[in-house]
Amino acid sequence: MGQAEYVIEMNHITKQFGNFKANDDVTLKVKKGEIHALLGENGAGKSTLMSVLFGLYQPEQGEIRINGKAVKISNPNDANALGIGMVHQHFKLVHNFTVLESIVLGHETTKGGILRMAEARKKITGLSERYKFKIDPDAYISDITVGMQQRVEILKMLYCDNDILIFDEPTAVLTPQEIGELLKAMKQLVAEGKSIIFITHKLNEIKAVADRCSVLRKGKYIGTVEVETATKEMLSEMMVGRKVNFKPQKQPYQPGKTILEAKGVTVKSRYGKDVVSNVSFQVHAGEILTIAGIDGNGQSELVYALTGMIPMEAGSVSLNGRDITEDSIRRRSLAGMAHIPEDRHKDGLVLDYTLQENLILQNYFTQRFQKRGFLKFDAVRSYARGLIERFDIRSGQGEDSIVRGMSGGNQQKAIIARELDRDPEIVIAVQPVRGLDVGAIEYIHQQLIAQRDGKKAVLLVSLELDEVMEVSDRILVMYEGEIVADVKPEEITAEELGLYMAGAKRSVKNEA
Amino acid sequence: MKHKHHFFESEGFASFISSVLAIACGLLFGLGILFISNPSQAYGGFMMVVQGCFTDGLAGIGLMLYYAVPIIMTGLSVGFAFRTGLFNIGASGQFTAGAFAAVYVGVKWTFLPEGIHWLVAILAAMLAGALWGLIPGLLKAYRNVNEVIASIMMNYIGMYLVNYLVRNTIYDQMKNQSLGVKSSAYLPTAGLENIFAGSKLNIGIFIAILCVVIIHVLLSRTTFGYELKACGKNENACKYAGINAKRNVVLSMVIAGALSGIGGALLYLSNTGKYLQVLDVIAPEGFNGICVALLGQSSPIGILFAGLFIAYITVGGGNMQLFNFVPEVIDIIVAAIIYCGALSLLIRNLLERIKVKKRQARERGEGQR
Structure with a gap:
């Protein structure tokens, strides 16, 4: 059969959590030497699919082939052995380690139990120069910028000689300049024969670097398109399932x-x-x-x-x-003054309260919702129902849903509903x-x-x-x-x- | 199909069933201990525990209610604090402080008329307990001192201070204990002694139930309860919503302390030959309160039943002496049940996992068909 066409084939993957199908018959095929974008809304199943590939979850159905051979990946070590590496959205680095120590962590070369850093240093400086990462191997992780930390993560994958690189929303934390440099480095990597899966929300970046793009929606596989022929509108429609308005309509600016x-x-x-x-x-x-x-x-x-x-x-x-x-x-x-806080879990919501309890967090003490210190449950409920209806907040059990179990988007909608309804x-x-x-x-x-x-x-x-x-x-x-x-x-x-x-x-x- | 599962999959049912399973585990463990210590009598002794207070008829029930009162109060104290995000391990100190205040008023304030004396004694106990809760509360709120450490220390301070105060104010040198309180300070029995003949029952049980109801209403119906629980679940969000989280921490500890303090009063004003002993021992009612709160899963109603249950097996344990078991074995069994009670959360998680697995298996089965 010779050289397999695809480095990764994930065929008909189904992964279930209880009643919920996080992946429902999803197929993902990545060619050798391409940047393959994986696009989908939050909760569309991208992370689950990658966790299956990385051996963190076992799928109920489906098979994974690497370079044409069917494999079983039961843990991240198996994935590593197959040459799969991942840059996580939240870096997994030790802050009081140097760059060099962070990169070799887990893959130390030793001789008689003594660390042999000289070889590692040589290899890392070589890699850093090749991709113009300009990284100082002796700098402490806590002292370098987020962009640099990401390069450390990338070097870590390269140091382990991974051929299949997964980038999980890598640009979320970078400046525009850093994003440009990252995309350049990704292109160089695929030019050298690596294959990349690029998880992102940002259509501009897909258009800039990706060769092909697979779209997931609500756990289902929607399709794979050639990026060159696809428009942003088309991609977002595939992702959301309806037309999306990119340029919001505003009335003229009259301060x-x-x-x-x-x-x-x-x-x-x-x-x-x-x-x-x-x-x-x-x-x-x-x-x-x-x-x-x-x-x-x-x-x-x-x-x-x-x-x-x-x-x-x-x-x-x-x-x-x-x-x-x-x-x-x-x-x-x-x-x-209404405040939609930066960290909705920490500040904005009492996660273990129900939706209706969260919706009155800013005005539970007003005459509308209490009488002599006693809450008016009927008023609370009907108010919550009104907001849920008006702001289209979706959840399992309506106003009685525990907020912790709701999706991020709906949690945010709940906060927005609460804050904007006060007519601030x-x-x-x-x-x-x-x-x-x-x-x-x-x-x-x-x-x-x-x-x-x-x-x-x-x-x-x-x-x-x-x-x-x-x-x-x-x-x-x-x-x-x-x-x-x-x-x-x-x-x-x-x-x-x-x-x-x-x-x-x-x-x-x-x-x- | 959907309706059938509704009740069995509800939160409350899961709590209840896990508590019941915890108790069953504890009983089995106790049975094992009985077999080791005295195989021939093990079964009979075990039945005594299971039968609990019913061995002695109405008198037994009265005894159970009497035993239950103080641990319901300390349990309520711990459970209430826990619902508001605080671990009040200082129920013992608050209980002791309350007990002293009640006995002091009972012995010294003889100028108070009958019918009011006992009420004032309870109020004094409430205030003393509240004060003992206030200090860790203030430290927690304004100096970020962990309330566990602060309240443990308050247990020791409470114990030694009360010993000192008893010796210097209301001391009975012959018996190394407090003087007896005046009869007008005894809790009224309100005819309960006629119903539960031979028991030491008084209106303390009604006061305890009243407290349970008040705390239940406070937590589930009022804006104050809404604030307190919100602070317990997420202090940052409370701050964000403009709730005075610090004040709530202090108030929560004050209320918890007051509940324990009342518990102390209800035990020592009950005309049962209970006196404040001058001993270097921390009141066990406080720690039993933690167990009761755990077994009752911090819900006021749950705590009421957990307190009754612990009292029930305590009475049953007492009856085991008929089968020549030494009191230590009885204590071990009671402790084992409480210990397993503490594991009820673990059991609950286990049940949850089994349920999920079953559901998955069922769905897979349906999928294949």
């Missing part, structure tokens, strides 16, 4: 009066370093102001300070002209679409735009360039705790924005 004003806001970290330094801006009615920036540049702390969840070192915040710097979280909320003056939304699929993203953006069009203010914190460019009326870029740019989306290119985000450029002086 009104100032709703929220921050003056000289400074926040210190626990160690006394300024994480937010002297940040001032205004958000107007009828405006979506976006704070762009790479994760960890003080955006989260800024929002926590604005919403009263952490104290400010200096500065003031006012809402509709009233100083709220000293107000409690509850008073800010009652004054019309300003919505502060931090990465509201993180980890959500195209359909949910479209919906949430529509909701935010509806707020803006209804002459309310929206402060959006986003790490995603696409989101920043499409949704905002005005963009502030934050770098190392300071505002380095104040621009309009139509006046700037994505590349330029990337330079601001990476700290290579600044146009706003800190007038401290």
Whole structure:
């Protein structure tokens, strides 16, 4: 038979969890030397399929062939032996190890029980040069950037001589420049004969590098297309099952009066370093102001300070002209500040409460839901039903569903429903679409735009360039705790924005 | 098909069945111990445990109710705190503090009129217990001191302080214990002694049931309960929603302490020859309360029944002396049952897994057909 056409064939894979079919007769065939994109909404079964390939789950039905030979993969070691390596979405690195130590971890060359690092070092420097990774083998993981950490993960796969590389949403954490470099490296890898499975939500990246693309929807295999002939619209329709509107419709930008004003806001970290330094801006009615920036540049702390969840070192915040710097979280909320938090599991929801209990989290104490300290269960239930209906929140048992068991998109919808139904003056939304699929993203953006069009203010914190460019009326870029740019989306290119985000450029002086 | 499974697959049923299984395991283990210690009498002794209080008729039931009162109260204290995300291991200290306050008022405040004396004594116990809960609560809320450590320490402080105070205020030197409380401080029996003749029953059981109902309503019906449970499940989300999580931690510990304190009063005001002994022993009622809370899976109603059950086998265990078993063996059996009770969560998870497996097997079977 000679050379097999496909390096990986996963034929008719079915994987069940209880009643739920995470993969239902899914077939994935990857050719040697191609970048094969795996596209699907959250919960479409991409991760399950890869876990099956990696030996973490055993499928109920179906077979896996590697290089034409049927194999049984019962654990990740089997997968490794077959040359399959994976860069996980959340890196699995030891922070107080050096780059070199992290890469050889688990595959140490030893002689008489003594580590022999010299050979490993040579091999790693060689690989690093070949792919222009510019990595310092002696740097500590905790000291290098997220982009560099990802390169360490990639080097780890290459060091183990893996031929089949799985990238699980690798670009979610990178700057535009880093994304460009990663995609270049991926192309070089396949040119050298490796095969790549590229899991992603982002259609632009698929169009940029992938050869073919397989789409999953709700656990089912929808089809495989040649990327060259497929349009973005076509791919997203396959993924979501309906037409998706990429450019949200907005009314013309007519900013009104100032709703929220921050003056000289400074926040210190626990160690006394300024994480937010002297940040001032205004958000107007009828405006979506976006704070762009790479994760960890003080955006989260800024929002926590604005919403009263952490104290400010200096500065003031006012809402509709009233100083709220000293107000409690509850008073800010009652004054019309809604907060869609960055971490919905940590801050936004009580996961072990039911959906209806979560929907009243911000107003359970109002006359509407309580009388002399007793909850009015009927009122709560009918209110929850209304929101569920209006915001199309889907779950197993309606208002009685435990939120922990709901999908990420529906959890986020619950928060959005709760926050927007209070008719707030300003919505502060931090990465509201993180980890959500195209359909949910479209919906949430529509909701935010509806707020803006209804002459309310929206402060959006986003790490995603696409989101920043499409949704905002005005963009502030934050770098190392300071505002380095104040621009309009139509006046700037994505590349330029990337330079601001990476700290290579600044146009706003800190007038401290 | 769907309806048939509804009840058996509900949460409450799973809790109940796992508690029952835990008890069965404990009983079997106890039977094993009986066979080892005295094979010929093992069966008879075992039946005593199983029959529990019913061996002695109404008097036995009265005794069971009497034993159940303090551990229902401490169980409620631990269970309530647990529902709000706190592990109150200091029920013993709170119980002791409450007991002292009640006895002190009972002995010294003789100026109080009949009919009010005992009520004031209970209120004093409630306040003392609340104070003993307040301190770990404050430390937890404002200094982030783990409430387990703080409340364990409060157990020792409570024990030694009460010993000291008993010696210096209400000491009976001859018997190395507290003086007897004035009869007006005894809990009214409200005619219960006629129904359960020969038992030591008083209205303490009604007070305990009242507390169970109050805590149940508080947790499941009020906005305050909503806040407390939310803080227990996710403190960050509470902060985000503007709930004063720190205040709730303090209040939760205060309420838990008050419940244990009342428990102390109900035991020591019951005219049964119970006195505060000056001994360096931490009140076991507090630790039994942890077991009761576990067995009752922290639900107030569950705790009521768990407390009754533990009291039931304690009475049964006492009857085993008829079969020449030493009291230590009885304690071991009771402990084994409680121990298995603590494993009821484990059993519950096990049941869950079996259920899932069965369902899978069933579906596969249907799939092949």
